[in-house]
Each structure stands twice: as C-alpha cells, then as structure tokens.
Amino acid sequence: xxGAAPPALAQKPGTFLDDLGTTDVLWISAAELRLRLxxxxxxxxxxxxxxxxxxxxxxVHRVIFRPQAPAALINAFHxxxxxxKLALTLAKAGPAVLARQKIEAIAKRLxxxxxxxxxxxxxxxxxxxxxxxxxxxxxxxxxxxASDHQWTFLxxxxxxxxxxxxxxxxxxxxxxxxxxxxxxxxAAPTLGAHLFTAAFGPQTPPLSNALEAVRLDFEPGAPMRIxxxxxxxxxxxxxxxxxxxLQSAQGWLVFLPGAEEALQDAEPxxxxxxxxxxxxxxxxxxxxxxxxxxxxxLVRDGAIALGDPSKANEAARLEGGWLEARTGLGLSANxxxxxxxxxxSSRFGLSKGVTLxxxxxxxxxxxxxxxxxxxxGSSTVAWADEGLASRPSGLTGSRPISNALFVCQIxxxxxxx
Numbered sequence: 001x002x003g004a005a006p007p008a009l010a011q012k013p014g015t016f017l018d019d020l021g022t023t024d025v026l027w028i029s030a031a032e033l034r035l036r037l038x039x040x041x042x043x044x045x046x047x048x049x050x051x052x053x054x055x056x057x058x059x060v061h062r063v064i065f066r067p068q069a070p071a072a073l074i075n076a077f078h079x080x081x082x083x084x085k086l087a088l089t090l091a092k093a094g095p096a097v098l099a100r101q102k103i104e105a106i107a108k109r110l111x112x113x114x115x116x117x118x119x120x121x122x123x124x125x126x127x128x129x130x131x132x133x134x135x136x137x138x139x140x141x142x143x144x145x146a147s148d149h150q151w152t153f154l155x156x157x158x159x160x161x162x163x164x165x166x167x168x169x170x171x172x173x174x175x176x177x178x179x180x181x182x183x184x185x186x187a188a189p190t191l192g193a194h195l196f197t198a199a200f201g202p203q204t205p206p207l208s209n210a211l212e213a214v215r216l217d218f219e220p221g222a223p224m225r226i227x228x229x230x231x232x233x234x235x236x237x238x239x240x241x242x243x244x245x246l247q248s249a250q251g252w253l254v255f256l257p258g259a260e261e262a263l264q265d266a267e268p269x270x271x272x273x274x275x276x277x278x279x280x281x282x283x284x285x286x287x288x289x290x291x292x293x294x295x296x297x298l299v300r301d302g303a304i305a306l307g308d309p310s311k312a313n314e315a316a317r318l319e320g321g322w323l324e325a326r327t328g329l330g331l332s333a334n335x336x337x338x339x340x341x342x343x344x345s346s347r348f349g350l351s352k353g354v355t356l357x358x359x360x361x362x363x364x365x366x367x368x369x370x371x372x373x374x375x376x377g378s379s380t381v382a383w384a385d386e387g388l389a390s391r392p393s394g395l396t397g398s399r400p401i402s403n404a405l406f407v408c409q410i411x412x413x414x415x416x417x
Contacts, residue, residue: 017060017078017337025052025062034385037063040073041391046350055119058083059407061384062366065350070323072358073351075382075389076341076366077120079407081159087116087408088155088338090124090139090290093401096201097133097144097185100400103383107406114140116408121383122327122340124403125294126375133402135293136166141223142199143291146170146184146279151295153329153372157225157287161331161338163297163370166283168226170195172216172253173276174234175268179253184279191258195277196244197224197251204252207242211260214253214269215244216277222249224277226288232275251277292374292405298328298360299371306357323353325380325393328360329405330368339366340405342382342390349391375401 026049028036033053040046040063052062058080066072079088091110093101101109107118126134135149152166170181172195182192185200189207196204197218207213215236224230232251238244244252255263281288297305325345331338341362345353354362356373363371378399382390383406392398 025050027052029053030055030061030385033061033063034387037389040065040350043350044348055384056086056409058086059119061120061389063389067350070352070354071350072354072362073344073349073391074341074362075122075384076339077122077382077384077407078366079338079340080336081155081161081338082336085410086119087410088290089114089116089406089408090137090292090403091121091406092140092142092144092403095199097137097199098201100402102398102400103381103404104388104398106401106404107383107386110406110408114408116410118406118408119384120340120389121404121406122342123375123379123381123401124405125292127402133293136168136226136291137293137403138224138226138288138291139403141225143197143224143226143279144185144199146226146291147293149293149295151297151372152283152291152293154226154281154284154288155290156284157289160284160286161335162283163329163331163372164283166281166291166293169278169280171278171280173278174214175270175273177262177268179259179262182258189254189256191256193259193262194254194256195251196246196254198246198248199224200246203243203245204254205243207244207254207256209256210241211239211255211257212263213238213242213244213255216251216253216275218249218251218277220249224279226279226281226291227284228287230277232277234269234271234273234275237269237271292403294329294372294374296356296373297371298356298373299330299363299368302333302364302369304357304360304364305371306360321355321357323355324377325351325353326356326359326376327374327380328363328371329374330363330366330371332367333369337367339363339368340407341366342380344380344391345393346391347393351391374405
C-alpha cells in the first residue's frame with residue numbers, strides 16, 4: 001500500500017529502521033523515487049516532500065525537500081550495518097593518495113576492480129592544502145594515512161562502528177628490532193623514520209635529507225588493515241636522498257635526521273630478513289576495514305555537540321554558521337544503522353544549503369545519536385542507482401574528490417534476494 005513501508009522494511013522492534021524519526025514518510029519504489037528526484041533536481045519551486053525507497057534489503061534511500069526558508073533538499077541513505085550482503089567501503093580516487101576523480105568515475109572503478117555493485121555513495125573526508133588526507137584514511141585493503149585525529153570514524157571488520165578521537169601506534173619490526181614510525185605516507189617529512197607504501201603513489205617525495213632507506217616487499221595481494229600486522233621481507237637497502245620508486249606491494253622505510261639510533265645496528269636490515277608492519281589503535285580491538293577523519297563532531301547522545309562560538313579556544317567551537325552544501329555521517333542509538341546525508345546548495349536549484357548546526361539537526365531528525373561532519377561545499381555529492389542523486393553546487397557538474405563512502409552489494413549485480 002502506498003505510504004506504508006514494504007513488509008521487509010516495516011518498523012518493528014529490533015529492525016534497523018527503529019527510531020527512523022518520522023511516520024510521514026511516503027514509501028515508493030526505487031524507480032519511482034529516481035524519477036521524482038530528477039524532477040526535483042530540475043525544478044525551481046516544489047512543495048514539501050518526504051519519500052523513501054528500498055535500494056536493497058538493509059539499505060533505504062530517503063529524499064526530503066523542505067521549502068521553508070532556507071529551503072533544503074536532503075538525500076539520506078540508511079544502512080543496516082548487520083546486513084551481511086552489504087558493505088560500507090571507503091573508495092579512493094585512483095591508486096595514489098594524490099588522485100582525484102568525480103564520484104561517478106570512482107563508482108565505476110570500484111565495480112570493476114572489487115567486483116562489487118555500488119548502490120549508494122557520498123563524498124568523504126577533507127584533505128590538506130598539499131592534497132594529503134587529514135588524519136586517518138583507510139579502506140579497500142589499504143592504509144593511506146594513519147595520523148592521530150580528534151574526529152575519526154572507524155568501521156571494524158565485524159561491522160562495529162566507532163566515532164571519536166583516535167591515536168595510532170606505528171611500528172616496523174625487523175628481526176628483533178622495533179622502529180617507531182613518525183609517519184605513514186607523509187607529504188613532506190623532515191625528521192625521524194617514515195614508511196611509504198604503494199598507496200602513496202609511484203614514488204616517494206624527494207627526501208633530499210634521507211640517511212638510508214630500506215625497501216620492504218609485502219605479500220602480494222594481502223590487505224593492509226589497522227590492527228592487523230602486515231608481513232614483509234627486506235628486499236633492498238639504499239643510502240642517500242630519494243625519491244624512491246614504489247611498485248605494487250612495496251614500501252620504503254626511510255630514515256631521516258633524528259633516526260640515527262635505529263641505524264646503529266645494521267644487522268636486522270639484512271636482505272631477506274622478516275619484517276612486520278603494525279598500525280594499531282585502541283578505539284577498536286579487532287581489525288579495522290575503514291578509517292576516515294573529518295569533523296567536527298556534530299551530534300553526541302542525540303543532541304547537537306557543537307561548542308560555544310564565544311569560546312575561541314574551544315576545540316569543537318561552532319564554525320560553519322553560513323548556508324552551504326554539506327555532508328554528514330550519523331549512527332543510531334543502537335549503533336546498527338548508519339546514516340549518510342547530503343544537503344544541496346545551488347544558485348539554480350531548490351536547495352540553499354544549511355549551517356553546521358542545521359546539518360546536526362538534520363542528522364538528529366534522521367535518527368542519529370552520534371554524527372560527524374564530512375567534507376562539504378562544492379565537494380558535497382550524493383550518488384545512487386548509477387547516477388547523481390544531488391545537484392552539484394558548481395556549474396560544471398560534480399567536483400573531482402579524493403575519496404568517497406559507498407554502500408556496496410557484495411558480489412555481482414542481482415545476487416541480493
């Protein structure tokens with residue numbers, strides 16, 4: 001019956017749609033939602049609406065338009081983290097940290113390489129002026145960056161989520177020695193020991209002050225995950241400056257000034273010596289499949305968590321008080337449902353954007369008990385059903401982005417019941 005949730009998605013105790021936050025949702029088919037959404041994206045005026053459609057068992061696409069000033073068009077994807085045939089993954093734009101692509105191209109690459117079927121996605125986290133990701137970034141069996149950050153979302157291999165501060169331990173063990181890493185895939189390191197993996201790109205930075213470098217060959221095809229040691233062997237030693245070439249399943253352990261003590265005993269670095277890379281954190285106990293730093297945290301315990309804007313030194317002070325396109329991530333109180341939400345902002349479309357506080361309120365309306373701000377502005381984009389689900393704020397379509405969060409069907413298309 002139109003207006004009622006399909007039987008498999010009805011709000012019953014224990015289902016992932018508990019506390020959806022409203023009873024006014026009009027349930028329609030995914031095909032009808034796509035047609036209605038396209039009309040909304042092209043319209044200059046429209047009445048209020050709140051539509052939802054199942055994209056797969058355990059995944060719902062919800063579209064809301066609120067015409068009251070400031071008008072807002074919201075795409076929200078609700079994912080059941082307990083659904084074994086769906087996976088949330090972080091997909092990079094190309095194989096290197098520096099790469100950027102439009103979300104449509106990232107979805108095609110993900111489908112071709114992983115043999116999964118992307119169903120829905122949004123843009124991911126921030127990057128620094130040097131195009132390096134902020135904080136932690138990991139997914140698809142790669143660790144791109146593992147730097148401490150106060151606002152990080154983690155997803156464990158068993159589907160357990162975490163949202164909060166993360167501190168990493170970075171160690172390379174060769175023989176009986178343990179080398180503490182100052183950084184992983186850093187953009188321009190100057191001191192200490194650093195590791196660069198093939199995820200960095202085709203070669204390391206110039207590293208003109210390198211004292212020595214040790215090439216590690218990791219097991220081909222083996223994933224690199226936080227809280228899961230990665231085995232390798234010493235394959236080469238070099239002295240002097242870089243850059244050093246990086247190929248698949250390779251890494252360079254580079255010693256810069258300040259790492260002389262680790263170089264005093266060269267015996268552990270003998271060719272073919274066994275090595276282990278350990279990137280670990282205490283936020284989750286088991287292997288971590290996905291890590292994404294962004295911020296600030298928007299929602300805590302079901303309430304807006306932004307700080308007092310009058311306190312300039314407050315870590316979570318209120319910023320983003322202007323209307324803008326924005327993207328957010330939320331978790332339900334039972335931590336079973338993950339919410340990915342975007343709010344459009346376009347000079348030519350219906351939606352005028354929201355403030356950070358407005359995004360926090362929207363996540364709460366969607367049922368979030370915890371919420372995190374992701375990258376926004378011209379990077380904000382929603383993708384579903386093999387096409388854009390949002391209207392980009394730029395004049396030339398969606399902006400090339402560094403990474404995106406995708407909900408994927410595990411296995412080929414048509415495998416879900």
